[in-house]
Amino acid sequence: MARIDQLDxxxxxxxxxxxxxxxxxxxxxxxxxxVTTRAMATRAVRNAMADAGLAPGEVDGMMSYSAxxxxxxxxxxxxxxxxxxxxxxxxxxxxxxEAMVGIAMGVIEAGMCETVVIFRSMNGHSQTRVGGTGAxxxxxxxxxxxxxxxxxxxxxxxxxxxxxxxxMYDYGTRPEQVAMVKVAHSHHASxxxxxxxxxxxxxxxxxxxxxxxxxxxxxxxxxxxxxxxAIIVTSAARAKDCRQIPxxxxxxxxxxxxxxxxLHYEAGPISTVAGHYAAPRLWRNAGVGPxxxxxxxxxxxxxxxxxxxxxxxxxxxxxxxxxxxxxxTTFLGGRRPxxxxxxxxxxxxxxxxxxxxxxxxxxxxEADDSCPIGPDGKRQHTYDHSExxxxxVKDVEVSxxxxxxxxxxxxxxxxxxxx
Amino acid sequence: MTETIVADYLGMTLQVDALDNxxxxxxxxCARHEFHLQKCDDCGLIRYPVGTAxxxxxxxxxTWTPVEGKGEVHSYTEVVHxxxxxxxxxxxxxxxxxxxxxxxxxxxxxxxLRVLGNLATPDGILAPPEMVARVGIGSxxxxxxxxxxxxxxxxxxxxxxxxxxxxxxxxxxxx
Numbered sequence: 001m002a003r004i005d006q007l008d009x010x011x012x013x014x015x016x017x018x019x020x021x022x023x024x025x026x027x028x029x030x031x032x033x034x035v036t037t038r039a040m041a042t043r044a045v046r047n048a049m050a051d052a053g054l055a056p057g058e059v060d061g062m063m064s065y066s067a068x069x070x071x072x073x074x075x076x077x078x079x080x081x082x083x084x085x086x087x088x089x090x091x092x093x094x095x096x097x098e099a100m101v102g103i104a105m106g107v108i109e110a111g112m113c114e115t116v117v118i119f120r121s122m123n124g125h126s127q128t129r130v131g132g133t134g135a136x137x138x139x140x141x142x143x144x145x146x147x148x149x150x151x152x153x154x155x156x157x158x159x160x161x162x163x164x165x166x167x168m169y170d171y172g173t174r175p176e177q178v179a180m181v182k183v184a185h186s187h188h189a190s191x192x193x194x195x196x197x198x199x200x201x202x203x204x205x206x207x208x209x210x211x212x213x214x215x216x217x218x219x220x221x222x223x224x225x226x227x228x229x230a231i232i233v234t235s236a237a238r239a240k241d242c243r244q245i246p247x248x249x250x251x252x253x254x255x256x257x258x259x260x261x262x263l264h265y266e267a268g269p270i271s272t273v274a275g276h277y278a279a280p281r282l283w284r285n286a287g288v289g290p291x292x293x294x295x296x297x298x299x300x301x302x303x304x305x306x307x308x309x310x311x312x313x314x315x316x317x318x319x320x321x322x323x324x325x326x327x328x329t330t331f332l333g334g335r336r337p338x339x340x341x342x343x344x345x346x347x348x349x350x351x352x353x354x355x356x357x358x359x360x361x362x363x364x365x366e367a368d369d370s371c372p373i374g375p376d377g378k379r380q381h382t383y384d385h386s387e388x389x390x391x392x393v394k395d396v397e398v399s400x401x402x403x404x405x406x407x408x409x410x411x412x413x414x415x416x417x418x419x
Numbered sequence: 420m421t422e423t424i425v426a427d428y429l430g431m432t433l434q435v436d437a438l439d440n441x442x443x444x445x446x447x448x449c450a451r452h453e454f455h456l457q458k459c460d461d462c463g464l465i466r467y468p469v470g471t472a473x474x475x476x477x478x479x480x481x482t483w484t485p486v487e488g489k490g491e492v493h494s495y496t497e498v499v500h501x502x503x504x505x506x507x508x509x510x511x512x513x514x515x516x517x518x519x520x521x522x523x524x525x526x527x528x529x530x531x532l533r534v535l536g537n538l539a540t541p542d543g544i545l546a547p548p549e550m551v552a553r554v555g556i557g558s559x560x561x562x563x564x565x566x567x568x569x570x571x572x573x574x575x576x577x578x579x580x581x582x583x584x585x586x587x588x589x590x591x592x593x594x
Contacts (some may be wrong), residue, residue: 124585128570137502137504138430140434141431141432144469146435146446148535149503149536150431151535151573152429152509153535154502158498158514160515162493162494162495162514162516165494165496165556166493166556166593169556173593174434183541194490210499211500212499213501214591215498239448262470263467263533265516266467266533267530268529270516270533318481324472397565
């Protein structure tokens, strides 16, 4: 039997551009939604269906993920008059989005259903705090967690920080370099009317904000918001009947893990993340490489997560992530902008769906910024990326999404603009 | 039959279930201030944290084995903003990822038994700020224990005053 880590270059191509994302939708990014996760999910899915031009009878698959803090497909489908041929609600956080797109392709390919909507609905500020404060901070500590939470090691920032610190030690990465991730995303958010935080910040703002756990200042951390997000996957053949230019899926990898998923720190180097293992399979499946990518969506739970993934997926050499995120490349107007919506650091926290939503809109050339809408109903992009202006990347054709669960687990997806 | 252990530590409820045989055995050793880990009877590798089978060969056969509680800080974070309420009076506290000297670099170069813990005093109490300021990547540390209940103590790390410390440890650049 061939070794699992020896990829057959011929495999992975069979589903390339055979499936597409045809609809995206979300609720407002707010603190205090005032409604249930069921109500938000229903709105987001309805918005995605309207975006795609799909009626209830034209969606027959549904998937969602949660940290036991959300509603279920059974309720959301009922609220929308959808009879399902397939549904599944799973545990998970960041890195679920791209993995679920792959699963959706698989179940459609298997003939189990035709069109799948994927949603994540969370009152991440008003109910179950993403940062771990509130009810989660005082829950009993049992089983595996006796070796972690008992030490005051619980929030995502605390859990990931040893990887970030070791990267600084191994490669000389400097705080002012990594802070540029937040600076870039804040610039992008200033051109995104939906963003919770749309003020531009500086490196000094980031480094001057209060320390949470080293090396993470407050502004190195994502925001906590209430929101639901949804995307719709169907075949490229069916996509032709939908309203929008499809975002064709070229390749996907899901929840690729480092060795020792129980405690990834056991297997070093700990400054290397799951993207190192995911990258060869992603690029093999997609039939492109990092140089072919016009825009990235690298998960920004923290500034460091964005940098580590861009590095381990090969957008720069290992150890040079600090330079890559601080030399202008990842800004709108740069060679390869990252998280053009402002991402989780600025727009709102969605556990990854919103970065796919944004890249789908970028590929349609319809980023929802403040540019004027022309007589044809299309936005007339100016490509002036100054504050409050355009956030559309000019002539974007191919995008990459790099999803993050932990340093030890990640997912990714490459999409191309369809016709 | 062993009963479930329920105890309070820093405002948290710690619970070792009666069915959780591996954790019961691990913490029972800790309660005696002994550090034992599971050693695979088939491939001979020691594993951390507690598991039900070997992390390398999958064998379910193992023997609890005494392991020296000495090592070097591989990475760390210094928590300034505590999430759990009872940790707030103790900030800043350190979370250490420590390479044990035992089995370091095996079975492959970048692997090690990396044992988590807080920086603590020799008595197992969270370290005061002046001690926190001395420790970083490269620090030599030794294991101590925090007593919590019958059959339950937590391994912790303190500065190994008898070991030769590096000339300078690596700490976050603002320190």
